[in-house]
Amino acid sequence: MDNLSRTLYELNVNESLLIEKINLDKKTKHRLLDMGLIKGSIVTCVFNSPFKDPKAYLIKGTVLAIRKEVALKIEGKIYNEDSTSW
Amino acid sequence: MKIALAGNPNVGKSTVFNALTNMNQHTGNWAGKTVANALGSYQYHGKKYNVYDLPGTYSLTTNSLEEKIAKDFICCEKPDVTIVVCDATCLERNLNLVLQILQITSSVIVVVNLMDEALKKQIEIDIKKLSEILNVPVIPTEARKKKGLKELKDIIESETFKNNSGYTIHYPDNIEKIFKKLSKKNIVRPNEQINYIKDNVSKYGEDIVDTIDKTIILETEKIAKEVVMFKNKNYRARDLKIDYILTNPWTGIPIMFLMLLGILWITIKGANIPSDILFSLFNKLEIFLRDITNFPTWLSNLLFDGIYRTVTWIVAVMLPPMAIFFPLFTILEDLGYLPRVAFNLDKCFKKCCTCGKQALTMCLGLGCNAAGVTGARIIDSPREKLIAILTNSLMPCNGRFPTLITIISLFLVTSSFFSSFFLSLFILLSVLMTFLVSYFLSKTLLKGLPSSFTLELPPYRKPQIGKVIIRSIFDRTLHVLGRAILIALPAGLLIWIIANIHIGGETILAICSNFLDPFGKLLGLDGVIILAFILGIPANEIVLPLIIMNYMNKGSMESFTNLMAVKTLLISHGWTLKTALCFLIFVLFHFPCSTTLLTIKKETGSLKWTILSFILPTFIGIVLCLVVNNFANLCKFM
Numbered sequence: 276m277d278n279l280s281r282t283l284y285e286l287n288v289n290e291s292l293l294i295e296k297i298n299l300d301k302k303t304k305h306r307l308l309d310m311g312l313i314k315g316s317i318v319t320c321v322f323n324s325p326f327k328d329p330k331a332y333l334i335k336g337t338v339l340a341i342r343k344e345v346a347l348k349i350e351g352k353i354y355n356e357d358s359t360s361w
Numbered sequence: 362m363k364i365a366l367a368g369n370p371n372v373g374k375s376t377v378f379n380a381l382t383n384m385n386q387h388t389g390n391w392a393g394k395t396v397a398n399a400l401g402s403y404q405y406h407g408k409k410y411n412v413y414d415l416p417g418t419y420s421l422t423t424n425s426l427e428e429k430i431a432k433d434f435i436c437c438e439k440p441d442v443t444i445v446v447c448d449a450t451c452l453e454r455n456l457n458l459v460l461q462i463l464q465i466t467s468s469v470i471v472v473v474n475l476m477d478e479a480l481k482k483q484i485e486i487d488i489k490k491l492s493e494i495l496n497v498p499v500i501p502t503e504a505r506k507k508k509g510l511k512e513l514k515d516i517i518e519s520e521t522f523k524n525n526s527g528y529t530i531h532y533p534d535n536i537e538k539i540f541k542k543l544s545k546k547n548i549v550r551p552n553e554q555i556n557y558i559k560d561n562v563s564k565y566g567e568d569i570v571d572t573i574d575k576t577i578i579l580e581t582e583k584i585a586k587e588v589v590m591f592k593n594k595n596y597r598a599r600d601l602k603i604d605y606i607l608t609n610p611w612t613g614i615p616i617m618f619l620m621l622l623g624i625l626w627i628t629i630k631g632a633n634i635p636s637d638i639l640f641s642l643f644n645k646l647e648i649f650l651r652d653i654t655n656f657p658t659w660l661s662n663l664l665f666d667g668i669y670r671t672v673t674w675i676v677a678v679m680l681p682p683m684a685i686f687f688p689l690f691t692i693l694e695d696l697g698y699l700p701r702v703a704f705n706l707d708k709c710f711k712k713c714c715t716c717g718k719q720a721l722t723m724c725l726g727l728g729c730n731a732a733g734v735t736g737a738r739i740i741d742s743p744r745e746k747l748i749a750i751l752t753n754s755l756m757p758c759n760g761r762f763p764t765l766i767t768i769i770s771l772f773l774v775t776s777s778f779f780s781s782f783f784l785s786l787f788i789l790l791s792v793l794m795t796f797l798v799s800y801f802l803s804k805t806l807l808k809g810l811p812s813s814f815t816l817e818l819p820p821y822r823k824p825q826i827g828k829v830i831i832r833s834i835f836d837r838t839l840h841v842l843g844r845a846i847l848i849a850l851p852a853g854l855l856i857w858i859i860a861n862i863h864i865g866g867e868t869i870l871a872i873c874s875n876f877l878d879p880f881g882k883l884l885g886l887d888g889v890i891i892l893a894f895i896l897g898i899p900a901n902e903i904v905l906p907l908i909i910m911n912y913m914n915k916g917s918m919e920s921f922t923n924l925m926a927v928k929t930l931l932i933s934h935g936w937t938l939k940t941a942l943c944f945l946i947f948v949l950f951h952f953p954c955s956t957t958l959l960t961i962k963k964e965t966g967s968l969k970w971t972i973l974s975f976i977l978p979t980f981i982g983i984v985l986c987l988v989v990n991n992f993a994n995l996c997k998f999m
Contacts, residue, residue: 336451
């Protein structure tokens, strides 16, 4: 298990991230919060778009497309437990 | 009794609304279809119930337009009961809104919809436990199959929700302390206390606000753990596999194009035969009617040449393709494919400094530009919304399809496969132009950076094909057709009259079209065509029939039996391949119809933008036609 901090954007398909930091403006932060993305939640990258941006992430049973600019500002640690349970 | 329907986007709120009220609100599988409050009502055991369908929202805490509408309604209009519709397949996320609404009022009924989808995915929900935890009635439903609605109506009738004790969220001690202090200041309701804290962030600190928001999320997590059971942890595997294929760099974009091609091909191929049948039917009917009516010549000419032929043309040419295209399009919409299109194309939109959701409004525009303009409400940033509105009429709407199809199959290619291929190319040209104009607007009039963009990609749902066909034919096709006919009646009459009233030896029609002729010729068209476009502002569908009628009045077409007769007529009035090409381009790019213009005025609230939305596509059309015309002329000389 590596303990390096990663951004959401750096996640490969099927990797999960335990969110530790969200460096976004209030409005965007709130929109993510409404979808259940907060510090402490676990987010899985599920697939890419044809141009690799945006990417689709699984958050609490919802698949959400997030652009690179936003994903770069969400940081956390790779989460290794079986990701399908989320 | 006043009932409010709230819920996350795309949980089947409109389906519940339709099932309760027997109305036909538009439904589809993507977030943000319902953009305004809809009101309906139903009778149950002799009592009348008014139902308000609120826009779908994920929460009530941010200040987007939809959330404000929903929040204000629940707070200020004080409905007798608020029904919160939840998606059984992702209940946890939905509970966020449930808890927030429970902070405002305890007169709540929770409806857990899409129970069938949950069952398929082997997600079990303990309804009884959920009801015990939340202290409100919880009704499981399958609104599409009208299951659970009687139970819902019974609960509403019994009014037991009035005794709901409500749900209290337990906040960390430091926040509870603040709440206590606020209670002393007469700020009692939890939502008011939270609002007070948020309004005074500087006093309480950003951290407190964060903790409040987080507490609700953690609370939903806790509840979900108790009531939701995932029997099959891999329940999403099938959807992910489909998504992988539909969004893959190698297959995603080609599939999109093939999908478009396929739909157009089925539309063109399928519309041919019924169109021909309708044509000959109307032709026979005309002969029969002329025989039995025995009107004076001028009257029967007015009725038949003027009105009858314009109207029957519209029915024969428009009805078959619409009756095929709309259901196919609705099936894609129900399936959940449209958000994937937005997802695939978002990068291109970002390059133009706009939002991927514009792809959704463009898809809607293929059906009807006015619908596309209204649909732009799903875009959060006002700048990006305005761009989506201004560029929407660059997408050819369903009213223009039959015109495009007719001219393509008459002048370019005859086989239905190649016709659909050419039509797809024309639509691609529209898409390209939308990107160009969006980019241009982002760099000039509507300067700005792309806003952050998030879009929900809903799970695929099996469309209810039978219902889709009936609904799209009755709600959309007949509606659009009816409007076209309503406008064709007076327009046909008007054309006939101005074609038969003489001033100084010439008809008014001839004077008008002669006046426009030099301008038309410049664009590779002629005065009659330009006049038809101008008279066709109320409905694009009538442009081609107006041209035909106009030519006919100059005399030459005797029979009106099939489309080939139309080609002969057009050629005899000087149409060439170049004319056809310029005409097609001008059909794609010209001023929006009056309905769309009015919608733009309503949505933007500004005459300036409405005028720009008129000028912009017209300008593009004129420039392109000039280029094509001059290029074609040059080639001839060489």
